[in-house]
Amino acid sequence: MKIAFYCPNKPLAHPHPSGDLIIAQGISRELNRAGHTCKEIAAFRSRWFWKTSRGWREALIALRAAYRAAHDFHPHIWLTYHSYYKSPDVLGPAISRLMGIPYVLFQPMYATKWRKDPETRIGFYLNRLAIKASHHAFTNNLNDLEALGRILPPRRITHLPPGIFPEDFQHDDEAGKAVRLHYGISPDTPLILTAARFRNDVKFESLVYLFKSLALLGRFRKDFVCLVAGDGPMEEALRRMADALLPGRVIFAGRIPRHELFRFYSAADLFVFPGIGESLGMVFLEAQACALPVVALKTGGIAQVVKQNRTGILVPEDGGEAMARTIDQLLRDPEHLKALAANGPRFIRNERNLRWNYLELARQLEKIRTIAL
The missing domain is CATH 3.40.50.2000 (Glycogen Phosphorylase B;)
Incomplete structure (x- = not known):
C-alpha cells in the first residue's frame, strides 16, 4: 500500500x-x-x-x-x-x-x-x-x-x-557509571535527572518549578545533584536561577542526542520533570524504559504515560512542596525506588x-x- x-x-x-x-x-x-x-x-x-x-x-x-x-x-x-x-x-x-x-x-x-x-x-x-x-x-x-x-x-x-520503541531505551549500568564519572558525581550521591528543551513556554515554566521544588528539598537534605539535559533560548535565565536557588547543585549537560539519553537515564536515581502543560511526555516513557522512576505533576496526560505508585509518583501542583517531599521520601527508601525501577521496563514493553x-x-x-x- x-x-x-x-x-x-x-x-x-x-x-x-x-x-x-x-x-x-x-x-x-x-x-x-x-x-x-x-x-x-x-x-x-x-x-x-x-x-x-x-x-x-x-x-x-x-x-x-x-x-x-x-x-x-x-x-x-x-x-x-x-x-x-x-x-x-x-x-x-x-x-x-x-x-x-x-x-x-x-x-x-x-x-x-x-x-x-x-x-x-x-x-x-x-x-x-x-x-x-x-x-x-x-x-x-x-x-x-x-x-x-x-x-x-x-x-x-x-x-x-x-x-516508544523499548529497544531504544534500556538500562546500562556501565554507561551510567561513565556519565557519573564524567561529571564528577560520586556513586553514592543521589542524582536527579531532568530533560527538556529550554523554550520560553511551559518547558521553561516546568524547569522553574523544578528548581524551586529542589530548593525546598534542600531544607531536608544537602547531598543531591540535579543533572539537566537540554538547551535552548532560556538557558541563561535558567543558569542564573540555578545559581541563585541551588548553588553548586545543578549541572547543565547541554543537548544530548536522543540515542545517547539512555546513558543519562541509567546514571540517575530519579527522573523529575513537572510536565506543566504536557499532553503526554516522551521523556517519561524513555526514563521508565531505562528503569528510572519518575516524579512529575498530576496534570495533563501524564497519568497516561506514568503508572501511579507503580513506575513513578505523580504529585499535586502546590508550588513545589509535594514534589520536594516525595523526592526526599523516595531517596530515603531504596527498596521502594528499586520496586518502581523494576516495574518501568515491563510497563513500557507490555503496555506502551x-x-x-x-x-x-x-x-x-x-x-x-x-x-x-
Missing part, C-alpha cells in the same frame, strides 16, 4: 527535536518496515500561515506542489500526523478528495475554546474542516477522545496508546510498546483502504 504522509506542524526533516517529531518519524519508519511505502508528500509547515498574505501564497504553492507529487506517487491513502489549530492540515482534505482516496488523521486535536479568540479562530476552523473531512482519526491521547467525539462518530475514531501499536495502525489503514474501494 502506498501512503502519502504529511506533517503540517513539523516536517520529518525538521532540525529541532521534539516529542511530536519523534512520533512522526516513528510512524513513517514503521509503516515502511511493515511493507508499505510511506512517503512524505509535502514539507509545508502550516503553523500560523494564515496570519500573513505571504503565508497564504506559500500555502497555495505548497498545495499545487503536493498535488503534483501525490499525482506522480499514486497513493492509496493519505495520512496526516498532528493537525491542530496552530498547524491545521490544508493540503490533505483537498488532495485526497481530488484523488478519490481515504483521508486519515493521526493525533488531531480539537478544542472549541480556540474559536473564541480572533488570533486562533481561523486556525480553529481550518482544523475543524480537516477533522470533519477525515475518513478516520487515530489519537494516542485519551483526553482528546471526548473532543473528537463532538464532530466525528465513534466508529471513525480509534485510540492507540502512546509509547510502539512496535505493536504501529502494526495495529498499519492493519487499520489497510482496512480503511479496503472499505473505501
